Amino acid sequence: MGSEARHCFTLKPKLKLWTDGTAWTNWSRHEAYLRSQPKWKAHQVDSVAEESLRILARTTPTGRPEFQCRGLVVGYVQSGKTANFTAVAARASDVGYRLIIVLSGIHDSLRNQTQRRIERELVDVGVNWLALTGPETDFQEPEVANGFGATGTVLVVAKKIVPILERLNRWLGKLEGQLGDVPLLLIDDEADQASINTRGNRRDPSVDEDEAVADESPSRTNELIRDLLRSCPRATYIAYTATPFANILIDPGAFDNHVGEDLFPKDFVVQLPRPDGYTGTEELFGVNAQHRNVLRVVDDNDVKALKPKRRKKGEPLVAHGPLDLPQSLCDALLTFALAGAIRRLRGHQAEPHTMLVHVSQVQKDQIRIGAAIEEQIRAWFNHDRAEPGVILGMLRSSLADLGQVTLPADVDVVLYEGHQNLARLQVVVLNSSTGEELEYDERPDRQLIVVGGNRLSRGLTLEGLTIAYFLRTTTMADTLLQMARWYGFRSGYDDLIRIWTTDGIAEWFVELSLVEESLRDSITALNKAGRRPDEMAIRMRAHSKLLLTSKAKSRMLELDARSWSAESPQTILFPLRDAALLERNLDLASELLIAHPPTHVAHGGAITHDVPAQDIADFLQRYEGHPNSVAFQGSEIADWIMERAVVGELVSWTVFVASPQRERQVLLGGRPYSLVHRSPSGNQAIGVLTDPSHEGVDLHGGPDRYRTGSTFNARAMRHDRPSSRGLLLLYPLDPEPLQAPSRAVLGVALSLPYTSDAGRSFMVNRGLLHG
Known part of the structure; x- marks a missing residue:
């Protein structure tokens, strides 16, 4: 299967595809039902309408001949995830999904609750639904295996346990070869529970036929879910959870020879908006809890x-x-x-x-x-x-x-x-x-x-x-958050919430509010950067006392404490033998300077103010350094910048192009800049790129304020730099001493302020750490 079939597509073209000419029959009826209910406010229904369409637009169009789409929707504990996936199911039936399976937890109580709600809000008011499960009846194999002869959508709401999943797989196995015209949408509620592979993956024995390979099959529930998806040539898997740590930590490259790729949400992660009137960790334990009188110590x-x-x-x-x-x-x-x-x-x-x-x-x-x-x-x-x-x-x-x-x-x-x-x-x-x-x-x-x-x-x-x-304790953050059933909507009695617990557990929840906030910021940064989850690691803030999830679910976890807070990363190693690459970097600088032309000359260079963070991140993503460079990783720094921008840091940038008074010049963005002289210190390397005074070109008082004799205190400059403002330094280097075959060699440096993530530990999926 080619990459075009494997991956979901960008949002805007697909949103147009879903909205143009689609008769939203089931969605319209579901929407009308919601608007008829007194507990649903108009703006809440509007939000469900918008978010369900946004999620559907991230999936692969059902007209594709083959696809395996994987996505993740992150909500809040008890915040309306069921409402969202019910709306997504309604829309999915309208765009051609003919089999919708909802895996609803591992207990009858939750499955029955979900079944009753979906029947009431979707099946009873919709058209052409065939439900194979009931309020008290989990999935049983139908007498006639092929129920897809008639038009409409087959619906299954099943517990996520091995016996039920085995029945589903046996049923679809009897239809092998007949499912090409049956697009499958599999909605996995509480997707970080039971669905995660905690074992291995079977390799292709032809890779090393002489080696005796032990049984490394996936854990059984994970294997059965993957087999369900594999049995349908056109399948979309959407995981729903409020605690997605384990889902984010699935090995993105995991593949089993029998059941195919794992459940890593390679195509999209969508963060649902905080619902109006929702009471969560932030309200009860975060900074907004200070005016409340909620906690009682046991x-x-x-x-x-x-x-x-x-x-x-x-x-x-x-x-x-x-x-x-x-x-x-x-x-x-x-x-x-x-x-x-x-x-x-x-x-x-x-x-x-x-x-x-x-x-x-x-x-x-x-x-x-x-x-x-x-x-x-x-x-x-x-x-x-x-x-x-x-x-x-x-x-x-x-x-x-x-x-x-x-x-x-x-x-x-x-x-x-x-x-x-x-x-x-x-x-x-x-x-x-x-x-x-x-x-x-x-x-x-x-x-x-x-x-x-x-x-x-x-x-x-x-x-x-x-x-x-x-009083229930645990060692894992995701488990503790899920046990906190006091979250949700408390219209008319929000002031009556009281929680009896210990001081220690309360402290855990206070820190969990920061862990949750950091995770959601990172997901927002991913989407603002226009990246897929298999292209950019989602960073998760570590908890000082709790594991994010169980050790069995976090084998891909790696500490990533790389905050560039108060640092000055710079390029000192260059691909000096690649003329085409060097020219592309110069063209990239020209594009930036045309979009944001310098406004004045000072301190030995030209200065531009108020450049948006997104433009700086785009520049760093596209800048091509030496493949062996360790000190400067433009793509990773760009991702970090966008994460900080979500919380109001590094949102505005100054661009400084060094231009000393020298005769040799280069044109960038249609205007000449004098070349900077740097001597080589080794093979394709220089010693130091930046002039220490340049880190203060946009600060109050300029560099001279930080001068002692002939030296400049660059660290003090970064300390005084507002957290909202960063500085990009461009150095057009003279190619002659470097023996480079180009007009100039573009050196890049950053002067970064102290940010709120300074000194904090973050976790990432190591399969994406260097991707």
């Missing part, structure tokens, strides 16, 4: 009471008696009853209201804690019957601890409703042993205390969540 003794020490192998079994709830969990329960009362008085009577209790992944602990919560609520009412007013007194204290909240009624009315609401609380222990479900659709007015572990850690939406009691 004492170490309370943690020990709820998380008893585990019995080591060989130790006698200790029988744990009934659990006395620690005061912090009692406080959280009373606050939850009050929050529910306030919501009901605000008019939210028929809306779900939930409290999260996530202490342990051990099911016995969850069942024990759930039983203790029920017993505690009964004990409060028994005490209140014996001593009337006790509950009201406790609630009054909890209301004071709640902090500044606008009450919808008089305090006594709120307290009375809180007393009533305490009796409404229902405990649901959510794990595979209990088999309980949330039943939000069937019983939307429930006041639920949800106690659980792993089933709460991925995808499942806790509707109306206000109070979280969270």
